[in-house]
Amino acid sequence: MPDAIYKSPPLGVPDLSPVTTSTLRTALRRGWRDFMAAPVFGLFFASIYVLAGLIMLYVTRITGQAYWLIFAAIGFPLIGPFAAVGLYEVSRRLEENRPLDWRGILGVVAYQRNRQLPSICAIIIMVFLFWFFIAHMIFALFLGLSTMTNISSSYEVYLTANGLMMLAVGTAVGAALSALLFAITVISLPLLLDREVDFVTAMITSFGVVRSSPGPLLIWALLIASVTLVSLIPFFLGLFVTLPLFGHATWHLYRQIASN
16 A cells, blocks of 8 residues: 555554543543544444444334344444544544545555454454344343234333343343453554554453553443443434544544553
8 A cells, every 4th residue: 555545553552551531531522623623534434334223223124023123222332443443544644634535544444454453353243243142042031932923012021020131131241242342442443553563462452451440441431332322313313423423532542541
């Protein structure tokens, strides 16, 4: 790839300082600033996931299996990091006062296929698919023998003892998988774009940052999860704001704690 589009990143993991609540506030402020400075890029990357959500909703409706939408709504934030790479590059270019052009930004995103990003993306996909497999098993375990003429019109089954237990267990498992995914990606994804490191090291580094700053990063995770879930209503349209905001903000979160 030409140097005008992509230059070799520095080697190794930088020294990382702890995350504080002040770090989070600054990251959100700078993330919003970047979104307002280049909204077309944020809307473009977000549109991919809005479209995916609408397709998921359509498939759920035509199959008559509405319970899948519940699990999809919980699991949907698991794939959010895929939208981030292009947003990171936009923020990096704004930070360095470099031009924002589609060829350059999409070129950098495309070039990641030759680096470590596909490996960590494969892990994210595996976690997402594993969640759907587990969700199906949880449903079958608790409600597989329930009498239902049509799951789409039998919502009262969720208010039974088995239904409530299914929702509780499914929520707990989904939260655990989301927490794991958050821990291994919150720093690793911007790190992989910024530095030349292997994906295992990047995930371990990200997990280590979460361990060293559990309080602030728990707040960050809960904020992302709650706002993203709310933005799914109606018709995933809130993702047009949520994904760009948190994508840009996560880059600035990483940049604040990374020593050059």
